[in-house]
Amino acid sequence: MLQPVILSxxxxxxxxPLSREHxxxxxxxxxxxxxxxxxxxxRAGLSAEEVAAPLIVCNEEHRFLVAEQLRELGTAPAGIILxxxxxxxxxxxxxxALAIAQQDGDPVMLVMPADHVVRDAQAFAAAVAEAVxxxxxxxxxxxxxxxxxxxxxxxxxxxxxxxxTGGAARELAAFVEKPDLATAQGxxxxxDYLWNSGMFFFLASRIxxxxxxxxxxxxxxxxxxxxxxxxxxxxxxxxATYAQLPxxxxxxxxxxxVSAVSVVPGSFEWSDLGSWTxxxxxxxxxxxxxxxxxxxxxxxxxxxxxxxxxxxxxxLVGVHDLVVVDAGDALLVVPKNRAQExxxxxxSLRDRDDARx
Amino acid sequence: MLQPVILSxxxxxxxxPLSREHxxxxxxxxxxxxxxxxxxxxRAGLSAEEVAAPLIVCNEEHRFLVAEQLRELGTAPAGIILxxxxxxxxxxxxxxALAIAQQDGDPVMLVMPADHVVRDAQAFAAAVAEAVxxxxxxxxxxxxxxxxxxxxxxxxxxxxxxxxTGGAARELAAFVEKPDLATAQGxxxxxDYLWNSGMFFFLASRIxxxxxxxxxxxxxxxxxxxxxxxxxxxxxxxxATYAQLPxxxxxxxxxxxVSAVSVVPGSFEWSDLGSWTxxxxxxxxxxxxxxxxxxxxxxxxxxxxxxxxxxxxxxLVGVHDLVVVDAGDALLVVPKNRAQExxxxxxSLRDRDDARx
Numbered sequence: 001m002l003q004p005v006i007l008s009x010x011x012x013x014x015x016x017p018l019s020r021e022h023x024x025x026x027x028x029x030x031x032x033x034x035x036x037x038x039x040x041x042x043r044a045g046l047s048a049e050e051v052a053a054p055l056i057v058c059n060e061e062h063r064f065l066v067a068e069q070l071r072e073l074g075t076a077p078a079g080i081i082l083x084x085x086x087x088x089x090x091x092x093x094x095x096x097a098l099a100i101a102q103q104d105g106d107p108v109m110l111v112m113p114a115d116h117v118v119r120d121a122q123a124f125a126a127a128v129a130e131a132v133x134x135x136x137x138x139x140x141x142x143x144x145x146x147x148x149x150x151x152x153x154x155x156x157x158x159x160x161x162x163x164x165t166g167g168a169a170r171e172l173a174a175f176v177e178k179p180d181l182a183t184a185q186g187x188x189x190x191x192d193y194l195w196n197s198g199m200f201f202f203l204a205s206r207i208x209x210x211x212x213x214x215x216x217x218x219x220x221x222x223x224x225x226x227x228x229x230x231x232x233x234x235x236x237x238x239x240a241t242y243a244q245l246p247x248x249x250x251x252x253x254x255x256x257x258v259s260a261v262s263v264v265p266g267s268f269e270w271s272d273l274g275s276w277t278x279x280x281x282x283x284x285x286x287x288x289x290x291x292x293x294x295x296x297x298x299x300x301x302x303x304x305x306x307x308x309x310x311x312x313x314x315x316l317v318g319v320h321d322l323v324v325v326d327a328g329d330a331l332l333v334v335p336k337n338r339a340q341e342x343x344x345x346x347x348s349l350r351d352r353d354d355a356r357x
Numbered sequence: 358m359l360q361p362v363i364l365s366x367x368x369x370x371x372x373x374p375l376s377r378e379h380x381x382x383x384x385x386x387x388x389x390x391x392x393x394x395x396x397x398x399x400r401a402g403l404s405a406e407e408v409a410a411p412l413i414v415c416n417e418e419h420r421f422l423v424a425e426q427l428r429e430l431g432t433a434p435a436g437i438i439l440x441x442x443x444x445x446x447x448x449x450x451x452x453x454a455l456a457i458a459q460q461d462g463d464p465v466m467l468v469m470p471a472d473h474v475v476r477d478a479q480a481f482a483a484a485v486a487e488a489v490x491x492x493x494x495x496x497x498x499x500x501x502x503x504x505x506x507x508x509x510x511x512x513x514x515x516x517x518x519x520x521x522t523g524g525a526a527r528e529l530a531a532f533v534e535k536p537d538l539a540t541a542q543g544x545x546x547x548x549d550y551l552w553n554s555g556m557f558f559f560l561a562s563r564i565x566x567x568x569x570x571x572x573x574x575x576x577x578x579x580x581x582x583x584x585x586x587x588x589x590x591x592x593x594x595x596x597a598t599y600a601q602l603p604x605x606x607x608x609x610x611x612x613x614x615v616s617a618v619s620v621v622p623g624s625f626e627w628s629d630l631g632s633w634t635x636x637x638x639x640x641x642x643x644x645x646x647x648x649x650x651x652x653x654x655x656x657x658x659x660x661x662x663x664x665x666x667x668x669x670x671x672x673l674v675g676v677h678d679l680v681v682v683d684a685g686d687a688l689l690v691v692p693k694n695r696a697q698e699x700x701x702x703x704x705s706l707r708d709r710d711d712a713r714x
Contacts, residue, residue: 017672295711299702308688313706313713315374317691317698322676324690326683331665333681333690334674341674345656349670354652356670 004044017330119269144194150184280305361401374687476626501551507541637662
């Protein structure tokens with residue numbers, strides 16, 4: 001049995017002004033009619049033959065939006081676990097593993113962020129099959145995506161030698177942070193680096209052991225939080241404790257410290273939709289590389305990404321490689337190659353306590 | 358007595374998407390709280406000691422908007438003359454002159470477009486005083502604006518020698534069309550060229566004589582139209598006739614053909630607000646040359662002109678010298694130096710019968 005765990009944290013500030021603190025990117029549609037969360041839940045459900053309903057971990061502020069989006073899919077989640085605050089992925093994972101440990105059996109957990117885009121369901125399912133086999137054999141498994149190019153917006157995984165078990169999987173050498181362009185080019189040329197997808201597979205029992213061993217404080221705190229939540233007595237004091245937990249990732253907090261880790265290479269099209277540039281890459285474009293709303297006009301304009309409310313007429317004349325996002329109450333204009341800087345502006349909105357952040 | 362005649366024709370398509378066919382630029386506010394039409398009416402009223410209420414010539418579609426805007430000023434117009442269609446300035450002027458000829462006396466007409474911006478009321482009034490004196494002496498007078506630079510968006514007036522009457526006024530040598538940059542630079546360097554302001558002064562009797570002499574067909578047609586309008590019997594057939602009139606300007610249709618023409622130089626700040634670039638030039642800017650709505654953010658961005666609905670947050674990152682105009686149902690992005698091309702796009706909207714034109 002495969003138990004999907006969807007991590008729906010994060011606020012996606014680099015996709016402002018569509019993605020908002022109160023309505024983050026995983027709850028929005030970018031291409032097509034389903035939100036990223038809905039696409040993720042569907043992908044999980046189709047990734048293997050025996051799949052449980054997904055368990056969702058989200059900020060408590062988003063609980064009703066998350067429940068409604070799953071209802072629209074016709075999927076009842078196995079549960080919705082509420083985080084009082086975002087503390088990176090390790091605490092969220094721990095809460096999910098503790099909940100799963102209450103159930104019968106010892107399923108393989110498939111941990112996946114809610115805000116990623118994956119194309120080619122068949123290649124995805126093939127990689128999942130290999131990862132599940134390794135997880136059942138006791139490995140902690142992560143997906144590394146075969147790089148489509150020297151992307152500087154992603155972290156990378158350095159892989160080691162092949163596993164003794166055979167197959168495409170490799171040993172983990174290291175998780176490395178987002179590189180500069182020259183470094184990224186070197187990584188891609190070497191063939192030893194994959195994009196860090198943030199997707200993991202392991203038996204619930206194995207990851208709880210690893211947490212006990214490598215993040216013992218976190219394990220104890222969250223056991224207490226989990227019991228209180230289960231008893232319906234999660235007081236403000238416990239929520240406050242949660243917000244004080246170290247913000248630690250699954251990669252650095254657990255995976256890097258464990259010996260039996262394997263990396264399954266995935267060659268499917270994947271994106272973490274980390275900026276408007278990614279949205280442009282993933283969207284259908286006209287003959288001049290423009291992503292335009294219906295009826296939009298681009299005169300001597302190329303390579304632009306435009307999003308606007310339905311029915312709004314957008315006219316571009318003589319501009320190139322711009323991001324123009326009109327969210328109704330806010331409008332952003334930035335060159336595509338500087339789209340990452342949007343997060344800095346959103347931080348400044350927080351400083352001035354702007355409701356439009 | 359000075360009789361202002363405000364020509365409120367034109368649709369200002371180069372200021373799309375704020376300026377619309379049904380709501381053209383002269384009826385909009387650009388800087389400050391009054392519309393261009395209101396500013397023009399106020400300027401006329403303050404330009405001399407004895408000034409009649411203005412006579413307005415506008416498209417019949419705008420009659421109620423024009424009346425309302427004058428009511429807001431507390432000014433009752435001397436009249437609102439309706440044009441069934443825009444046929445350039447000579448027919449509009451002729452209708453106004455025919456109406457004035459019905460009154461007692463023979464006032465000096467001050468003919469002014471509704472959509473110009475003039476700063477420095479004192480310098481304006483001084484130029485008006487000289488022009489009125491010349492008009493009373495029988496001259497047809499036009500204002501030429503001392504160029505602030507080699508503007509290629511304006512027509513020019515080539516001046517001849519000084520008038521025998523003395524003063525700053527000059528003889529008219531020729532009206533010349535919008536030049537290219539090199540030509541404009543030559544004009545400015547020569548000192549013999551002024552910007553063509555489109556403002557005129559003449560006795561009503563003198564201009565009617567000139568029309569009879571140089572545009573006799575127009576005079577006869579419009580006499581008939583004027584009588585029908587006065588009798589309240591302007592049938593559709595007469596309106597259709599009006600739309601068939603030649604579109605002819607005061608400059609080329611009359612002024613160029615008359616000998617007793619003088620040009621009064623005006624050294625006040627003036628703009629015909631002919632594009633978003635002019636709007637940028639006339640608006641208050643931040644330290645980096647940006648015109649931004651309230652609360653707007655410009656991060657490493659300079660020289661931009663932004664207009665957006667009240668309360669909308671606009672964020673520019675890393676863009677320079679752009680025009681960004683959000684009119685609610687339409688959004689335009691164009692480099693400032695290509696702002697003139699907007700009219701071409703608006704024409705294409707007409708072709709597709711787009712209500713947002």
